[in-house]
Amino acid sequence: MNLDCLAQRLPDGAGQGELLDALTRLIEDADEIVVCAHTNPDGDALGSGLGLSQLIEARWPDKHVVNMLADNGIEVPRIYAFLPGADGFVHPDGYRFIPDLFICVDLPSADRLGNARGVMERSHATAVVDHHPAELPFADVQLNRTSAAAAGVLVAEYAARLGVPLTSAMATNLLCALVTDTGRFQYQNADPEAFAVASALVDAGANPADVALHVYQSFRQEYLHLQALVLGRVTTFDRGRIAYSYCQLSDLQRTGARQDECDGLVDIVRTVDGAEVCLFLKETEGGKIRGNLRSKGVHDVSGIAHAMGGGGHRAAAGFSATGSIDEVLDVVLPMLRALVDGGPADTTFMKALRV
Ligand SMILES: [Mn+2]
Structure with a gap:
């Protein structure tokens, strides 16, 4: 399934197309962009954040996009260290700039931003790309679609809407997001959309066996x-x-x-x-x-x-x-x-x- 097919499966961004367009406007107005997920990051937090930053860099090569971990002093969990771009995360205490845009992924509440909360608070604009039930809105553009199996689904949907072809790096990151948040497609959220997006990601170069090898078959x-x-x-x-x-x-x-x-x-x-x-x-x-x-x-x-x-x-x-x-x-x-x-x-x- 290619991206056009995916765009057909998700014709209006499942009702969130206007919010995705609002996100586009925020990105276009920004030079310095930080992408950050929740504290104690899991496969969706890391995969959707990396996938989104790589998507922005592909569509707007002049933007400076920073991937941030929410907590100071932590490493990317070792089972996720294989994700393309996982070696490029910065910590809040090592980041001195004022972002034009701070995008939270997989995050329903600013409370779960940990040490990165201060970076968000000094940003000129903020956005959320998330699939948790919306709590109090805390960003300028707040995209919470709870029917999405993973935040990574929303990023894939955004790529389809932008018409940006997924690289194998993006696809790997987003597939990791989807595989982990659906419990290897075993949980109740493993719906037709999740499989359609997974199909498009594998088509774009993600390797499910490789994701499974690192995430589920590499325990110490x-x-x-x-x-x-x-x-x-x-x-x-x-x-x-x-x-x-x-x-x-x-x-x-x-x-x-x-x-x-x-x-x-x-x-x-x-x-x-x-x-x-x-x-x-x-x-x-x-x-x-x-x-x-x-x-x-x-x-x-x-x-x-x-x-x-x-x-x-x-x-x-x-x-x-x-x-x-x-x-x-x-x-x-x-x-x-x-x-x-x-x-x-x-x-x-x-x-x-x-x-
Ligand atoms: Mn998630």
Whole structure:
């Protein structure tokens, strides 16, 4: 499928064509452009950001486009280091300029910009290209299409609208975005559009086997030992409808696994037969607990993430909380039980735990 076919499949940018044109005007008015995704970047954050910056450079070679990580002092997670352009990210504390345009990708809230928030705030103009449910708009051009399986889908759609042929580098980045956000095309968001875009990306030179090799078949032994610990702790309750597990900082020390390797652990929990909703808790430096929620069916877990001060999609959401893993379980498990049983949640302790 070529880009023309893709443009036909996405005739009006699924209703967002005017916003894409508004984004074009912001880009045309800018010289210095920063593209940045959310803190703790995943495959969609990195892939869609790199794909978008490469698209802008292809269409407007005179623009200076900078890819920024939201956090100071972090590296691109090693499984994503193969992405074309991944070696070119800058950190907020190493960037002294005032951008004409700051584009957030895969980011529903300025809160998740981490250290890059100050760079956005000093930018002359701002834009969002995202597929999370819109929270409070925080940019001049706010494109949130929740039906898109990944932010990378919106970037592919933008390329089609601009009529810019995808390079194999762009296609690889966008395919990584799509593969990871759909859980290898296994989640509920793996819709016809996701497959149509994937087809166009493979046509343009992306190699699915190569993406899979780096992202899913290149784990360090230390990480696999951590996986074994997390697997050993999988617990179900409410007749197996709820499953959870967790990872403590001491587990990292014990196995030698690294914090940035832990993002896929929630997917272990969701493999439990019969589990309708899943929770994975990860203890992080500074006494915070990062929570990942997943729904395998009809339940919408985003409300619980919101109640905990986080956000996300109905089938995949997250939050941060203070307290111990046990304390967070004491708060979130009753909410999950209320969700699957249809009853009211006990949120008595929520305020105390919110960050
Ligand atoms: Mn995403």
